[in-house]
Amino acid sequence: MTGKHQILFYDYVEDIVERRGPHREAHLARAAEWRDRGELVSAGALGDPPHGAAFVFSTEDVAAIEGFASDDPYVQAGLVTSWRVVPWNVVISAD
Secondary structure (H helix, E strand, O other), X not given: OOEEEEEXXXXXXXXXXXXXXHHXXXXXXXXXXXXXXXXXXXXXXXXXXXXXXXXXXXXOOHHHHHHHHHHOHHHHOOOEEEEEEEEEEEOOOOO
């Protein structure tokens, strides 16, 4: 997995666990589509309880990642208070 990647970070509303239920299946299905296309390497919640999430993309197309975020059911439902895309140059990996 060495090379250039992008990480999409989400910041969640405080009560994400209570509010995400109606949107969770669509949110996970969208992520699975990107994974199946080989563009999303991994993703998951940050914290316990979650306060945000991180998505590692293998594409350098920031506009596509921004589109992923803006169309995400969690973002559209107001569960994400902010998000940002950060370049990540992986130099050491277990792969």
